[in-house]
Amino acid sequence: MTEGRKGKITNIQCPNPRDWLPTMIVWLNAVLVTAIFLWILNDIFWHGIGHLSWQFITTEPVNAGREGGIAPILVSTLLIMAVCMAVSIPIGVGTAVFLAEFTPTDSMFGGLVRRSLDVLAGVPSIVFGLFGNVFFCKILGLGFSILSGGLTLACMVLPILIRSTEEGLRAVPQEYRLGAASLGFSRTTTLWEILLPAAVPGLVVGLVLGIGRAIAETAALIFTSGYVDRMPESLLDSGRALSIHIFDLSMNVSGGDSSAYASALILLFLLLLINGTAAWIAETWLHRRIIN
Numbered sequence: 001m002t003e004g005r006k007g008k009i010t011n012i013q014c015p016n017p018r019d020w021l022p023t024m025i026v027w028l029n030a031v032l033v034t035a036i037f038l039w040i041l042n043d044i045f046w047h048g049i050g051h052l053s054w055q056f057i058t059t060e061p062v063n064a065g066r067e068g069g070i071a072p073i074l075v076s077t078l079l080i081m082a083v084c085m086a087v088s089i090p091i092g093v094g095t096a097v098f099l100a101e102f103t104p105t106d107s108m109f110g111g112l113v114r115r116s117l118d119v120l121a122g123v124p125s126i127v128f129g130l131f132g133n134v135f136f137c138k139i140l141g142l143g144f145s146i147l148s149g150g151l152t153l154a155c156m157v158l159p160i161l162i163r164s165t166e167e168g169l170r171a172v173p174q175e176y177r178l179g180a181a182s183l184g185f186s187r188t189t190t191l192w193e194i195l196l197p198a199a200v201p202g203l204v205v206g207l208v209l210g211i212g213r214a215i216a217e218t219a220a221l222i223f224t225s226g227y228v229d230r231m232p233e234s235l236l237d238s239g240r241a242l243s244i245h246i247f248d249l250s251m252n253v254s255g256g257d258s259s260a261y262a263s264a265l266i267l268l269f270l271l272l273l274i275n276g277t278a279a280w281i282a283e284t285w286l287h288r289r290i291i292n
Contacts, residue, residue: 044268048261056262061229064253065245070263072231074270076146076239077215079232080225081274083150084214085207088157093203095158096165097191114163121159125213128156129220137224147235149225153217157210164209168202169195204282208275215271218243242267 055069062068095113103110132152142148172195180190196203218241226238229245240248246263249256 041268044261044264047258048263048265051258051262052265056259057266060231061245061259064256065229065249065259066253066256067259070242070245070259070266072229073240073242073245073263074266076225076232077242077270079146079235079239080150080153080221080241081211081215083147083235084153084157085211087151087154088161088210089207091154092158092161092206093165093196095162096169097196099162100166100169101187101191101195114166117159117163121163124219125156125217126219128152129223131155132220133223142236144224144226144228144238145236146225146232146239149221149239149241150235152220152224153214156217156220157214160210160213161203161206164206165199165203168199168205171202172198200282204279207278207282211274211278212271215274216243216267217241218247242270 057069057074058071059069060072061070099110099113103113129152132148132155136142136148136151137144142151176194176198177190180194185193221241221244225241225244227240227244227248228238229240232239242263246260246267249260249263
């Protein structure tokens with residue numbers, strides 16, 4: 001307590017632990033996660049940068065990957081991701097629109113679909129790999145191929161993409177829909193011109209999370225896309241993804257650690273590039289919609 005100018009006693013209140021303790025815990029968690037990420041990144045960069053070169057990116061692997069480069073592996077990875085995104089984005093956005101705009105919140109069917117998506121999001125990747133091996137490789141006759149691997153990864157990405165896009169659509173204020181209806185806009189116009197641009201952040205979050213899970217996947221691709229490290233000629237050819245190549249070099253090939261670290265560095269750069277490109281495309285599309 002202190003005495004004021006007129007002799008009154010003024011109480012000095014100490015900060016309430018209920019106010020600063022949660023903030024401190026959040027900041028500590030953020031610092032801890034960032035420190036772990038920087039430690040992993042530093043380890044990969046320190047061991048892999050010396051082996052990284054243009055020749056490493058543009059040549060084929062030699063001597064089980066101990067020498068040479070990763071050109072076929074890089075092409076296979078990009079093709080697998082292209083198939084995954086080409087299949088998952090239209091289906092994911094369409095399903096999210098159906099659940100958010102055309103299915104009542106208290107609908108039993110909608111609740112069942114959402115619960116199923118939540119369960120699928122937590123299913124181990126090895127289960128998706130076994131499903132893809134049975135359904136895409138054997139039943140559909142696609143065999144061990146880039147197409148089988150991409151379709152399997154699409155099944156893994158869809159639950160995350162659908163749920164994040166749906167939540168983004170549901171976060172749009174109801175006044176937007178009522179205002180569009182009062183102006184005589186059709187549901188299609190309202191969806192395309194108002195709701196989807198407003199839900200772009202949720203869509204980007206789903207894409208980033210989905211791509212992050214898919215591009216680093218190993219277990220599912222071993223059973224679907226295969227293990228071959230040659231240059232693919234079509235989507236029906238077998239192809240080795242970067243994650244499988246890193247696993248093989250580090251676990252099965254003696255003396256392949258340097259190539260494994262360099263491949264992991266390329267994988268991180270590729271992940272950042274794809275995520276940044278997805279965010280840039282979404283921001284550009286949203287900006288054009290606002291201007292027009």
